[in-house]
Amino acid sequence: MGEGKRLVDKVAIVTGGASGIGAETARVFAGQGASVVLCDVNSVLGRSVVGEISDGGGNAIFRALDVTNEQQWTALVAETEEMFGKLNILTNVAGISGRDPKELTQVTPTAGGMLEDQSLDKWNQIMEVNATGTFLGTRHAIAPMRRAGGGSIINISSICGIIGSFANAAYHASKGAVRIFSKAAAIQYAPDGIRVNSIHPGFVDTPMTKPAHSNPELAQIRLEATPLGRFGTPRDIALGCLYLASDESSWVTGSELVIDGGLTAK
Numbered sequence: 130m131g132e133g134k135r136l137v138d139k140v141a142i143v144t145g146g147a148s149g150i151g152a153e154t155a156r157v158f159a160g161q162g163a164s165v166v167l168c169d170v171n172s173v174l175g176r177s178v179v180g181e182i183s184d185g186g187g188n189a190i191f192r193a194l195d196v197t198n199e200q201q202w203t204a205l206v207a208e209t210e211e212m213f214g215k216l217n218i219l220t221n222v223a224g225i226s227g228r229d230p231k232e233l234t235q236v237t238p239t240a241g242g243m244l245e246d247q248s249l250d251k252w253n254q255i256m257e258v259n260a261t262g263t264f265l266g267t268r269h270a271i272a273p274m275r276r277a278g279g280g281s282i283i284n285i286s287s288i289c290g291i292i293g294s295f296a297n298a299a300y301h302a303s304k305g306a307v308r309i310f311s312k313a314a315a316i317q318y319a320p321d322g323i324r325v326n327s328i329h330p331g332f333v334d335t336p337m338t339k340p341a342h343s344n345p346e347l348a349q350i351r352l353e354a355t356p357l358g359r360f361g362t363p364r365d366i367a368l369g370c371l372y373l374a375s376d377e378s379s380w381v382t383g384s385e386l387v388i389d390g391g392l393t394a395k
């Protein structure tokens with residue numbers, strides 16, 4: 130049973146699992162034999178993804194989690210160890226662009242305002258979810274992973290954590306923080322066998338990018354910037370997560386896996 134599967138016997142937490150890249154990562158992990166604790170602020174969608182995984186024979190549960198809430202992290206990790214006996218994989222996917230959710234069609238190439246239009250509140254909100262949320266999850270995963278004899282932490286950054294763009298400096302800063310935080314954590318916990326890597330997606334079709342990609346002019350700008358000539362799919366990113374989660378990447382830590390259709394190669 131489970132022969133040929135790449136995550137047999139592994140226990141994984143996936144944040145942002147209700148939608149887009151997180152949902153697909155949870156599906157792929159469960160399909161490869163992992164027990165998945167799928168977390169999100171969106172309980173309705175999260176439970177529906179878990180239902181789909183369970184119907185397909187996978188092992189997944191949903192737990193509501195706001196990644197900025199440390200008490201919720203403490204409870205989640207304790208419950209995961211209690212239910213499944215250990216924690217092997219943490220994938221920090223939850224994130225926000227900072228775009229106004231009422232804005233159904235984006236009109237500027239980058240979601241979010243120019244520096245002068247970006248308030249301190251907006252900066253703090255983006256940093257809190259994208260950067261602080263990743264810090265909290267990583268911090269709380271260390272002790273259980275040490276008890277499990279090691280583990281893999283995968284932090285979703287972005288090409289925006291490597292290069293700048295037209296606007297939304299707060300998003301760039303938050304994703305740059307995720308990138309370098311992952312390297313610092315990788316060095317600190319390598320002696321414990323805990324690997325920490327970041328993934329840097331380019332433009333991927335998800336609910337987050339729908340307002341931009343449904344604007345033909347913006348979609349064209351983004352496609353022209355992407356040498357492989359198409360948007361990424363959540364699966365393109367989930368398969369990168371699978372590699373970093375599996376023992377196939379046992380000598381990989383502190384690295385940044387760019388999955389962007391060639392965009393940053395230019």
Ligand code: NAP
Nearest residue numbers: 145148149150170195196222223224287330332333335337
């Ligand atoms: P998505 O479809 O919007 O999914 C993100 C999920 O995270 C949503 O379910 C969202 O819930 C949830 N979330 C937001 N704040 C949260 C919080 N505080 N605690 C827990 N969950 C929270 O976006 P996606 O495109 O899949 O993005 C996933 C990750 O990839 C993000 O970190 C994003 O920055 C990164 N990324 C995406 C792209 C891309 O092109 N799509 C490119 C580079 C990087 P709500 O919808 O209720 O807010």
